[in-house]
Amino acid sequence: MLETNDIFNLLHNAIESKENGKKISLQKMSQRLDVPMRTYQDWRLGNSKPQAVMAVFTMLCELDDDELLFLMSKIKKQLKDKN
Structure with a gap:
């Protein structure tokens, strides 16, 4: 596991x-x-x-590869904009 x-x-x-x-x-x-x-x-x-880590990764595993890439690109952009 x-x-x-x-x-x-x-x-x-x-x-x-x-x-x-x-x-x-x-x-x-x-x-x-x-x-x-x-x-x-x-x-x-x-x-x-950290309790949220496994929950977040379990949710990410529900997505297809293309959906993961799109989501990570969106998160990456928002994190860069925040800094």
């Missing part, structure tokens, strides 16, 4: 791969996410499990 920390580890590794395999420290990633480093570390280790 996929656990919350598995999701965070998969995402962290995917982002590192996107950046040509450059390692990203827990501190740098936590800054990107605007959460305390200890919180992010606990998420990756499975010591803490």
